Amino acid sequence: MRIESVGIFGASGFVGTRLANQLAAQGVALRVFTRSRNTARHLWQLPNCEVIETDIFDAAGLSKYVAGCDAVINLVGILNEKGDDGTGFRRVHTELTRTIIKVCFNTGVQRYIHMSALGADAFAPSYYLRTKGEAENAVMAAHDEGLQTTVFRPSVVFGPGDSFYNRFANLLKISPVIFPLACAKSKFQPVYVGDVCRAIIASLGDQSTFGNRYDLGGPEQKTLREIIDYVAELTGRHRMVIPLGAFLSKVQANVFEYFLGKPFSRDNLRSASEDSVCQGENGLVTLGIHPTSVNEIVPTYLGGKFERRRFYNFRTTARRGR
Secondary structure, three states, rough: OOEEEEEEOOOOHHHHHHHHHHHHOOOOEEEEEEEOHHHHHHHHOOOEEEEEEEOOOHHHHHHHOOOOEEEEEEEEOOOOOOOOOHHHHHHHHHHHHHHHHHHHHHHHOOEEEEEEEOOOOOOOOOHHHHHHHHHHHHHHHHHHOOOOEEEEOOOOOOOOOEEEEEEHHHHHOOOOOEEEEEEOOOEEOOOEEEHHHHHHHHHOOHHHHOOEEEEEEOOOOEHHHHHHHHHHHOOOOEEEEOOHHHHHHHHHHHHHHOOOOOOOOHHHHHHHOEEEEEOOOHHHHHOOOOOHHHHHHHHHHHHHHHHHHHHHHHHHHHOOOO
């Protein structure tokens, strides 16, 4: 299946920016759909990239822009909503997905790729995971009706500019001597953003991926406590980490729910109560991609001068540097 033009929803985000750059570098024509062109300013200068400002929830309006695309990729997602009743999550994750699928059918687009998350399930404990699961079900139902779909389910995604390791680095920076930590034993399998993009690009024209869901994770599984200790070591911000029990975790989430930016919301707590690790074979391995270790990437943007120097010395020794 030959893919020459791709429409992307969510291209201005962390994964989307990296993906758009890689696709553009391969000569793929891009149409980026966004509610505000200014949020995608960093994509304006990409070759063969058209940034289109439109109401992404309006199927009729979208159809005229999506028509002619060989494939559509949906990366849109939010980690928090206004309030705590699932309304915001359901609109962005479930309703938008159904709208995009409808547009694909209306315009004759045959290929659709969807970004979900590990643990997504229509009966999951959090609104985030529940609505992600509902969206997945809609995608697989569309495949049964003839749309060539693929779903990717990554664990937390890391890389320069991520909202995971950088968030904990900032929290450690503003914390006093003690760092209270909810869900300290929850497990994650952080996956490199570059690997996620490679998986998406590799699957675009690969018929063997149609109708499949792929769990994506890195080579290591770590508890949240181990991740915090790692970030503290890299940044030199050592704190006394105090794991919280169920009651105090709820108290912390209820307090942070009302902080600017919701650094840790009630729904985040519900999501974090579930391990975010691959249940079966790692989809990266299935697609022939060697998972990148956290140690290869995170020190380059989170560590101090010593860590960065050690990394570049390693690159030079391996003859991958200048």
